[in-house]
Amino acid sequence: MSLDSNQKLTDEQQMLSDMVSKYLSETYDFDSRRKIANGPVSVAPPHWKQFAEMGWLAMPFDESDGGFNGGPKEISILFEAFGKHLVLEPYLETILLGGGALSFGPEDIRRQYLPAIIAGDLQCAFAHHEPNHTAERYYVGTTALQSKDSWQLNGVKSIVSNAPHSGLLVLTARIKGRKHDSDGIGLFVVDKNVRGVHCDDYLTIDGRRASEITLNEVEVERGALLTVDAGQLDTLLDRACFAVCAEAVGAMSALISMTIDYCQQRKQFGQSIGSFQALQHRMVDMYIASELSHSLLIATTNAIANASDDRHRLLAALKFRVDRSAREISYGAIQMHGGIAMTDEFKVGHYFKRLTVISKQFGNANFQLERYRHYNVHNNHS
Amino acid sequence: MNEEEIAFRNEVRQFIKENLTAKLRRAGTNMTSVFADYDCALEWHKILHRKGWSAPEWPEEHGGTGWSPNKQYIFQRELKLANAPALMALGIQMLGPILMHYGTEQQKSDYLPRILSGEDIWCQGYSEPGAGSDLASLSTRAERDGDDYVVNGSKIWTSFAHRANKIFCLVRTATEGRPQAGISFLLADMNLTGITISEITGLDGTVEQCQVFFNDVRIPSANLVGEENEGWGVAKYLLEFERGGHNYSNDHQKLLAKVRDISGEQFSNNGLLYKDDPFFVSKLAELEIDALALEITEQRIKSSDNPGALTSVAKLVGTELGQKITELSVDALGAYIAPLQSEALEIDYAGTVIGPSNAVTTSAEYINMRASTIYGGSAEIQRNIIARAVLGLR
Numbered sequence: 001m002s003l004d005s006n007q008k009l010t011d012e013q014q015m016l017s018d019m020v021s022k023y024l025s026e027t028y029d030f031d032s033r034r035k036i037a038n039g040p041v042s043v044a045p046p047h048w049k050q051f052a053e054m055g056w057l058a059m060p061f062d063e064s065d066g067g068f069n070g071g072p073k074e075i076s077i078l079f080e081a082f083g084k085h086l087v088l089e090p091y092l093e094t095i096l097l098g099g100g101a102l103s104f105g106p107e108d109i110r111r112q113y114l115p116a117i118i119a120g121d122l123q124c125a126f127a128h129h130e131p132n133h134t135a136e137r138y139y140v141g142t143t144a145l146q147s148k149d150s151w152q153l154n155g156v157k158s159i160v161s162n163a164p165h166s167g168l169l170v171l172t173a174r175i176k177g178r179k180h181d182s183d184g185i186g187l188f189v190v191d192k193n194v195r196g197v198h199c200d201d202y203l204t205i206d207g208r209r210a211s212e213i214t215l216n217e218v219e220v221e222r223g224a225l226l227t228v229d230a231g232q233l234d235t236l237l238d239r240a241c242f243a244v245c246a247e248a249v250g251a252m253s254a255l256i257s258m259t260i261d262y263c264q265q266r267k268q269f270g271q272s273i274g275s276f277q278a279l280q281h282r283m284v285d286m287y288i289a290s291e292l293s294h295s296l297l298i299a300t301t302n303a304i305a306n307a308s309d310d311r312h313r314l315l316a317a318l319k320f321r322v323d324r325s326a327r328e329i330s331y332g333a334i335q336m337h338g339g340i341a342m343t344d345e346f347k348v349g350h351y352f353k354r355l356t357v358i359s360k361q362f363g364n365a366n367f368q369l370e371r372y373r374h375y376n377v378h379n380n381h382s
Numbered sequence: 383m384n385e386e387e388i389a390f391r392n393e394v395r396q397f398i399k400e401n402l403t404a405k406l407r408r409a410g411t412n413m414t415s416v417f418a419d420y421d422c423a424l425e426w427h428k429i430l431h432r433k434g435w436s437a438p439e440w441p442e443e444h445g446g447t448g449w450s451p452n453k454q455y456i457f458q459r460e461l462k463l464a465n466a467p468a469l470m471a472l473g474i475q476m477l478g479p480i481l482m483h484y485g486t487e488q489q490k491s492d493y494l495p496r497i498l499s500g501e502d503i504w505c506q507g508y509s510e511p512g513a514g515s516d517l518a519s520l521s522t523r524a525e526r527d528g529d530d531y532v533v534n535g536s537k538i539w540t541s542f543a544h545r546a547n548k549i550f551c552l553v554r555t556a557t558e559g560r561p562q563a564g565i566s567f568l569l570a571d572m573n574l575t576g577i578t579i580s581e582i583t584g585l586d587g588t589v590e591q592c593q594v595f596f597n598d599v600r601i602p603s604a605n606l607v608g609e610e611n612e613g614w615g616v617a618k619y620l621l622e623f624e625r626g627g628h629n630y631s632n633d634h635q636k637l638l639a640k641v642r643d644i645s646g647e648q649f650s651n652n653g654l655l656y657k658d659d660p661f662f663v664s665k666l667a668e669l670e671i672d673a674l675a676l677e678i679t680e681q682r683i684k685s686s687d688n689p690g691a692l693t694s695v696a697k698l699v700g701t702e703l704g705q706k707i708t709e710l711s712v713d714a715l716g717a718y719i720a721p722l723q724s725e726a727l728e729i730d731y732a733g734t735v736i737g738p739s740n741a742v743t744t745s746a747e748y749i750n751m752r753a754s755t756i757y758g759g760s761a762e763i764q765r766n767i768i769a770r771a772v773l774g775l776r
Contacts, residue, residue, distance in 0.1 A: 132649055331705075335752075335755060339753070344585060345583070349585040360715075
């Protein structure tokens with residue numbers, strides 16, 4: 001497999017990359033971020049409109065929907081930068097998950113919502129997890145019952161990221177089948193303010209906002225069903241999974257640079273602690289862990305861009321490797337920084353918390369192992 | 383356990399049943415670090431003191447119990463399993479033994495009874511912004527002026543300095559010779575003029591650590607423990623207690639019980655409860671085996687007159703294993719790692735909890751556990767000690 005030709009950025013991609021790095025380096029300072037992260041819940045991260053003005057929110061949408069047709073490379077450029085700067089803005093929830101699900105809907109729905117989303121005026125949350133079953137991809141106990149010209153939704157959704165600042169919920173509800181079945185899951189768009197939707201809002205350890213949501217006899221019109229195609233649900237979740245992997249790669253590289261800098265500056269026993277071999281070797285291992293993740297990210301980006309048969313297997317490998325690397329790198333970064341890394345004032349611990357949350361999103365390590373084995377067998381037989 | 387020990391265990395259980403109130407139990411359950419709610423810890427301290435059990439490992443002449451190592455072990459385990467809040471440990475586990483060994487008769491009679499009763503709560507002024515693992519490089523100065531030392535400098539990672547009324551600290555009284563040679567050990571009241579405290583918010587959003595500033599603080603020379611410039615030897619003696627004074631295996635039993643609880647509530651990606659997921663239970667068994675091996679190692683330490691370097695082994699394995707167990711907890715907790723529920727950890731919290739019942743403590747505990755290989759002699763320092771003192775590597 002040749003990677004070199006695919007690693008080069010197009011002029012547009014290079015411009016995007018430069019613009020994102022420049023904007024975030026100049027404006028996204030850690031102290032302001034920390035103030036937002038610490039709450040209250042009602043305060044939203046402030047850069048969203050600027051993201052819209054710079055065109056970032058339009059990136060992954062089709063041109064016919066007002067977007068720029070961005071692919072996995074553009075997503076990874078954005079999310080690596082988001083990871084490096086610990087960005088709190090809800091790109092994942094609003095654009096990739098909410099907007100992505102709406103893109104599966106009929107034209108009138110897309111026209112109704114996508115322009116406001118792309119303009120930064122409307123935010124979304126993706127309500128999928130249900131209590132005690134957050135590790136399962138297809139577990140949906142929330143029901144959707146069809147009557148003459150409407151659907152009635154009933155159920156409970158857990159840890160719905162960005163729901164407190166969302167006008168729209170995209171949620172999964174079961175139209176048919178049993179709770180664990182991959183088939184029969186509908187993706188619905190629901191105005192958060194309709195009767196029967198109850199939200200309990202809270203902060204999360206990675207500085208975001210989320211809700212526990214109860215749906216009690218929520219009535220939505222027939223057109224609120226965006227799709228029942230299990231393949232489309234997979235596409236949506238896989239894209240989100242890919243994005244957080246890119247974010248993690250960005251966060252890990254930031255942690256490694258910070259750790260190297262710190263170890264070179266910090267003096268104990270009359271020398272920089274970076275001169276101790278035990279610490280040098282640990283930093284080398286962290287670097288290796290980061291590079292392995294980076295390699296899989298590049299390969300997965302290309303596989304998705306080329307719609308290669310191998311993309312599912314690679315994505316599972318990437319997410320698994322990210323989970324392992326993130327632990328090793330977070331733990332090492334904290335250990336070598338010492339006590340300061342355990343404080344709220346210092347950046348390192350916040351990367352650790354964000355990486356910890358990512359590792360449990362869109363399939364934990366065991367889920368990825370099983371998926372990898374599944375697709376590996378599949379590929380070996382084809 | 384022999385018959386006497388079984389009878390003893392029953393006596394402890396009975397005492398716990400009668401005295402550990404629901405509120406105190408909650409303070410123990412809600413612990414996410416080595417510290418419990420401060421007021422509850424003090425209340426429990428006083429209850430134990432009335433029974434004569436606040437410092438069981440102390441010699442009887444100073445108010446200890448004279449229990450065998452086995453009995454002490456049983457006692458600590460029963461408290462832990464009943465979710466008793468941890469006591470503020472620095473007075474009992476560290477300063478007490480120091481004063482018994484190095485203190486003047488006056489210091490012993492002034493301080494030991496008040497440690498025992500919980501009237502004095504001590505914090506420890508060791509680390510400084512520029513002196514962490516290299517503790518001997520500390521630079522807080524103490525200059526003799528008449529009957530006082532005048533102290534200037536600052537200490538960091540001083541746990542509960544914002545609540546404690548006393549501090550013991552290492553200060554520099556001489557700059558000649560090896561760095562270790564000019565250090566002295568001083569006791570001080572926290573309300574002395576010139577001491578100010580800055581609270582440090584931890585990654586879990588709570589305040590346990592502080593930075594303490596000394597600005598021309600006058601400490602009477604009668605508060606010197608041991609000889610001037612010989613505080614390093616005092617500190618080394620003390621560090622051995624810090625490392626060996628704690629039963630990590632009791633913590634592990636509690637942490638493992640939590641993993642089992644969560645694994646009975648949360649479902650794995652394959653649709654099975656984690657407790658029925660072969661992959662998960664085999665990981666749990668691996669950790670249980672390590673916990674068992676450590677427990678036996680700790681018993682060896684308890685029954686040895688000279689625990690020496692095995693205490694470093696216990697500290698190292700104890701903290702690293704604690705980290706691995708909480709990591710497995712978080713595997714089962716899954717996405718419920720995310721909700722920040724600090725208010726649910728308050729003793730009078732009456733609201734609901736998001737996720738499984740243990741989610742609140744598990745999330746914070748996993749984060750806080752990363753500090754355990756940093757404080758009290760980092761994992762790197764422990765490995766250095768084992769390499770030099772045990773393996774003889776130079």
